[in-house]
Amino acid sequence: MNSNKPSTIDLVNRNLQKRYRAEKRFQIFGIASIGFGLLCLLVLFTDIVSKGAGAFTSHYIQLTVNLDPDDLDITDITDESQLALADYQGVVRKALRDKFPDVKKRGDRRKLYGLVSNSAGFRLQEILKNDPEKLGEQLTLWVLADDDIDTYAKSKNDAEPFTGRLNDKQIGWVNTLLDSGEMQSRFNRVLFTSGDSREPEMAGIRGALLGSLYTLLVTLVLSFPIGVAAAVYLEEYAPKNKFTDFIEVNINNLAAVPSIIYGLLGLAIFINFFGMPRSIPLVGGLVLTLMTLPTIIISSRAAIKSVPPSIRQAALGLGASKMQVILHHVLPLAMPGMLTGAIIGMAQALGETAPLLMIGMVAFIVDIPQSIMDPATVLPVQIYLWSDSPERAFTERTSGAIIVLLAFLILMNTIAVLLRRRLERRW
Amino acid sequence: MRKSILAAILAASCAGIVNTANAARDYIEIVGSSTVYPFSTVVAERFGRSTNFKTPKIEATGSGGGIKLFCQGVGVGFPDITNASRRMKESEFKQCMGNGVTDIVEVLIGYDGIVLGNSIKGGALNVSRKHLFLALAKQIPVEGSPGELKDNPYQKWSDIDASLPNTKIEVLGPPPTSGTRDAFVELVMESGCKSFDWLAKLKKENKNQFKALCHTIREDGVFIEAGENDNLIVQKLDANPNAYGIFGFSFLDQNADKIQGSLVDGSEPTFDAIADGDYPVSRPLYFYVKKEHIKFIPGIKEYLAEFTSNKAWGEEGYLAEKGMIPLPDDQRKAVGSDVKQLNNLVL
Known part of the structure; x- marks a missing residue:
């Protein structure tokens, strides 16, 4: 061997440091990418949480209300129309006047009445409806503060408190109430128990949550069986020819079609052709079914493909029919993968607004939907509608609703991961 | 067990389709301008809470899109009211006429x-x-x-x-x-x-x-x-x-x-x-009502009454509080009485 020529091991040794460094750099790139992603996520989350945390509390004011039949203008408690038309607002106003007896001027009194949300009147109506015995009694109850007052009370300790639409007198009253403990911040139950409203303090996401639930239910019930059946046929039975290739190309293609197109399709078929009503979860679910089907078919096919052929052959060898092989062996083993695909498809459907725009689910709906045939919106649409509202207090509710939506998405994706971990078999 | 639940859900949804295809709509359907949307939603909500009627459903489709939907025809499948941040154009009015929507009540509600x-x-x-x-x-x-x-x-x-x-x-x-x-x-x-x-x-x-x-x-x-x-x-x-x-x-x-x-x-x-x-x-803000629908959709007259009541569109009404500029008194009176008599729009 020529002694001048360096031996292989020398070459390797000489380059070793360089190769280690390259390896390190390669790793650092990966870590940096993940770090960048996490940073973006962190910024997004802190922004949303810091803006939306306030949505989960709201201020209540303690009032002593006298349910005097004369003030309410009720002569017969069993008469429903009297109960509906009674002057609840007047009683609430009287309670406020009693709380601040020094306020005499008409303009000031109007400002004083503005402290309390007009939901207080509706609340009294409900109380009397449920318990007519209460008529004539004196009640002490906590009623919602007006949204402007609530926003001020929440930002009171900030560098720049929100005083936009309040005057000095109102601020003075709020501070007196806060100091005496007659105004308190409490958990915002309304957010989870009521439907949409144009008064921020009365607005809730229950209607949108139920709308999302009904829509997803329709989507799941339709897309999962159809998707699995299609995947089973394509994987287990279909011959390999030009036609099945064509179908495969189309399924993959559909998975990439922008969702608004499914909305247009839904509008043309379900609403214009079949004459179904606009804005109902059933139509929303049908449209989202079209959208999630390709995702479910693709993931189900992958799951079926990953079941080793030896299992099928063993079952066939023991005398099982093709259908028994599929139902008894392939499907149970592929189920975790198919469920994961379905959950991811559902999560996608949960966050979708564009196709729902076309079929009228982007609408102001106060009544909480009772079935898949009642008009409803869904959670992301509610977020969009609130973000477009002029009232300041909707800003924090928008972020609050985003937090709820994110929580659901995280929950669904966690279930998908756990399912895969728990049930997946390695071969 | 799981199969029977699935079957029940499917059966229920099928029954639902058949039901609503025959049944009438029991809530008012409103479409139209996104500028009028914040005001009509407030009225709709108060109307829903203070009466026994259902709360109207309101979609913000834009003035033009709303009038297009509105003019498509008469029947449960078509909206009852459309909001507009401009007056209905003559071409749109003709299209309405052509589709059998002949009796329209125009309501000028205020300014923005x-x-x-x-x-x-x-x-x-x-x-x-x-x-x-x-x-x-x-x-x-x-x-x-x-x-x-x-x-x-x-x-x-x-x-x-x-x-x-x-x-x-x-x-x-x-x-x-x-x-x-x-x-x-x-x-x-x-x-x-x-x-x-x-x-x-x-x-x-x-x-x-x-x-x-x-x-x-x-x-x-x-x-x-x-x-x-x-x-x-x-x-x-x-x-x-x-x-x-x-x-x-x-x-x-x-x-x-x-x-x-x-x-x-x-x-x-x-x-x-x-x-x-x-x-x-x-600019002026309007809404248009399909008169034929008053017969079979409950609550349209009452909704009109709520919208044109002083506590809503009056000088100190709740719409003014939301930022709508109310009409001058005499104009409000004139529009109000037109609405009460359900006078037809003539362009």
């Missing part, structure tokens, strides 16, 4: 101001409509030689007029699909355009050419299309004190701690100035 605003961190602007036209038009007339045009050269407000601030022109506004944009172009750009004599003459002679000249907003980055969401514009103004934004009056009203309105032709965009007509940039 369009505001040019900026952050309170910056100084207040005092402009004329001519200034705004010169700042935002794609092409502007050459001074001293009628009939000639040049590409808009202005980069700073002070280039247009020495009384204006020495800052870059930067205006955020809605896209062409928005009714606010339509109204802004019509009320500000057009009247600024007409301050040039030869262009005013052109309007009479060749309307299309006049529109092409006066309605085209510059595309060189000075005017930024900020989307339909007025809240977004307000947030961007807060972040950039040198920028101005174009949006509805209710957003100025709600964000008075962050945003100030610019004076246009010497008039400040306040509630009173818009109501008196001193502030030049305001």
